[in-house]
Amino acid sequence: MAKAKARDEFPDPVKRALYERVNGLCSKPDCRVITKGAKSDTDQAFTIGQASHIHAASKGGPRFLSTQTPAQRKAFANGIWLCSNHGTEVDADEITFPADMLRTWKSKTEGYVRSMVGKMPSYVPPPPRSEEGLIALGPNVLVFGRIVGHSAKSWKLSLGEFLLGDVHDLYQFVDTFESATPDDRYVSFERTGAGGMLAQPPSIVDEGELVVSLELESTLSPANALATFDVTKYGKTLAIDMALDEPHVVWDRSVSGADTVPQRLFVILTGVKGGWRGGDDPGSRVAELNLKLSGDHIENIIAIEIARLASVPYHDRLLKTSEPALGFVRRVRGVRMMAQRSPLYLMARLSLDIWGLAETQEYDIPISSSTESLGPEPKVDVSLFGP
Ligand SMILES: [Zn+2]
Structure with missing residues (x-):
C-alpha cells in the first residue's frame, strides 16, 4: 500500500500574500505575465498562476531542504508566485533554477511592482523615456x-x-x-x-x-537566447592573460564556460572592424571612434558598440554561421573608464548581464586604441634596413 507523502502546502493567507506582493505577475523577471483575470460568464476570477515552493513541499521534490521545519516549508519566505509555465519549468530543473535565483526573482519583481504603483503598467522592462x-x-x-x-x-x-x-x-x-x-x-x-x-x-x-x-526585426525569445548563448556551456579555449601590458595567449592553459567571457570581450572589442589585421573577423569601432572623437564620450561609445555586437549578427563566410559576435551579452548596464595600465590599451569596467549567469557581472577589459590596421597594410618594414 502506497503511503501518502506529507506535503507542506501553503495556507491561503500565504498564497494571497505571494500573489498580492507581485500584483499577480509571474515573478520571473523576463516573463512577468498577468496571471489572473475575470471569467466572462460569472463574477469569478480564473488564474494561470501558482504559489510555488522555493524548497520543495515534500521529500524528493525540487530543491528540497531537509533542515527546514514544516512551518518553514509553508512560510511566505519559502514561496514565489509564478505563471504555470514557469512554475512547471523551475520545478523540472533545480540545477538551472537554484533557490537563490528564485529568491532574487521574487525580490526583483516585488521591487518592480512597488516602483510601478500608481503608474501606467507597461511591458517589462520599460525603456526609460525621459533619459537621454x-x-x-x-x-x-x-x-x-x-x-x-x-x-x-x-x-x-x-x-x-x-x-x-x-x-x-x-x-x-x-x-x-x-x-x-x-x-x-x-x-x-x-x-x-x-x-x-x-x-x-x-x-x-x-x-x-x-x-x-x-x-525592428524579430529577435530570439529569452528562452531561445538562453539556449543559444548560455556561457556556462562554452567549451575549452586557450587562455589569454590580460593582466600584462600586451595581453597574450597562454599556450599551456585553457578556460571554459563563464571564464571565457572576459577574453571574448577583449578579443572582439580590440579587433578593429574593417581593419586588415582581423581579416574577416568581427570587430568593434571603439578605437576608430575614440580617435575620430578625440576620446570624447568614450564610455557611451563602448556601451553602444557592445550593444551592437550583442544584437547584430556577424556573418562568418568560412564557418557559414551568422551570429552576433557578443551574443552572450544580454544587456549593457554600464561602462566606466579606469586608469590605463599601458598607453596602447584603454581600460574599461563593464557591467553586463550575461546569458546563463544570474547576476550582473563586472569585468575590467583592456581595449586596444590602435587604428593602425585601418590604414594600408604594410608589405615590408623598410625601417628595419636603416636610413
Ligand atoms: Zn512566467
Whole structure:
C-alpha cells in the first residue's frame, strides 16, 4: 500500500500574500505575465498562476531542504508566485533554477511592482523615456536622443545633438538602406543597453522635431537566447592573460564556460572592424571612434558598440554561421573608464548581464586604441634596413 507523502502546502493567507506582493505577475523577471483575470460568464476570477515552493513541499521534490521545519516549508519566505509555465519549468530543473535565483526573482519583481504603483503598467522592462542617451543608426550616425514611444518591435525616438554625422547622414542612411550590407542596418541604444536589426528604413515622422520611428526585426525569445548563448556551456579555449601590458595567449592553459567571457570581450572589442589585421573577423569601432572623437564620450561609445555586437549578427563566410559576435551579452548596464595600465590599451569596467549567469557581472577589459590596421597594410618594414 502506497503511503501518502506529507506535503507542506501553503495556507491561503500565504498564497494571497505571494500573489498580492507581485500584483499577480509571474515573478520571473523576463516573463512577468498577468496571471489572473475575470471569467466572462460569472463574477469569478480564473488564474494561470501558482504559489510555488522555493524548497520543495515534500521529500524528493525540487530543491528540497531537509533542515527546514514544516512551518518553514509553508512560510511566505519559502514561496514565489509564478505563471504555470514557469512554475512547471523551475520545478523540472533545480540545477538551472537554484533557490537563490528564485529568491532574487521574487525580490526583483516585488521591487518592480512597488516602483510601478500608481503608474501606467507597461511591458517589462520599460525603456526609460525621459533619459537621454547615445543612439547609433547604422555606422555613420551617432546622435543623442531618447525613446518617446515603444512597443515590442517598434521604437519612436526623439533625436537631439549629433555626435557623429548630421541630419544629412541620417537621410542618407534612410535613402541607401536597401542597398546597405545587412550588418549596417541597425540601431543601438545606450540607455536600454541593447540594439537590433532594422526591418525597414527608419521613417522620419516629424522633420522639425526630428522624431523617427523604427521597426525592428524579430529577435530570439529569452528562452531561445538562453539556449543559444548560455556561457556556462562554452567549451575549452586557450587562455589569454590580460593582466600584462600586451595581453597574450597562454599556450599551456585553457578556460571554459563563464571564464571565457572576459577574453571574448577583449578579443572582439580590440579587433578593429574593417581593419586588415582581423581579416574577416568581427570587430568593434571603439578605437576608430575614440580617435575620430578625440576620446570624447568614450564610455557611451563602448556601451553602444557592445550593444551592437550583442544584437547584430556577424556573418562568418568560412564557418557559414551568422551570429552576433557578443551574443552572450544580454544587456549593457554600464561602462566606466579606469586608469590605463599601458598607453596602447584603454581600460574599461563593464557591467553586463550575461546569458546563463544570474547576476550582473563586472569585468575590467583592456581595449586596444590602435587604428593602425585601418590604414594600408604594410608589405615590408623598410625601417628595419636603416636610413
Ligand atoms: Zn512566467
